[in-house]
Amino acid sequence: MNYLTIIVLLLVAGAVVLLFAMAGELYARTGGLEGSPESTPGGTGVRPLEGARFGSRPGTWPAPFAQFGTGGPHLLLVLSTSCASCEEVAAQLADQPDSDDVGVVVTSATFDDAAEFVQRHGIARLPYHVDEGAAWVSTEFGVKISPSAAVIKDGRLVSALLFTDVAAVRAAVQATKEAV
DSSP, X not given: OOHHHXXXXXXXXHHHHHHHHHHHHHHHHTTSSTTOTTSOTTTOOOEEOTTOOTTOOXXXXXXXXXXXXXXXXXXXXXXXXXXXXXXXXXXXXXXXXXXXXXXEEEEESXXXXXXXXXXXXXXXXXXXXXXXXXXXXXXXXXXXXXXXXXXXXXXXXXXXXXXXXXXXXXXXXXXXXXXX
């Protein structure tokens, strides 16, 4: 592979991640979360994510999420390194209790940017996966907006949510778990 090909691939990966982050930012800033008719009662900012491939089961799980292939529900928080709302969500993770059923997918154009994001927000204490170019999460689940949450049960995507508050999305998943 020559240098020109590598540069083009890096530019394409960067553009995909930027588009991924911009879609989430635009959605959050235009009132798509807070105060929208579809948001949950109390203005929690949790609402369904359209376009996700419900029922899909990944061909492979990144090693940190191996346990997500069975049982559940498990919660995968999808954050982007180029998303202001994701920075706020990542900061909220410090106040959340550790849990084996919560993992973080960090989408980024480069591994170095993702590693710095993980270190800055203390995400390494949770199961996490760096998804360069958002390739894994978008291919396997159709999740192309951040911040979002993928709810996994028995290895399949059963729900996908847009959110701005970690505690609220965890409470929504817990309420669903208790209802069944």
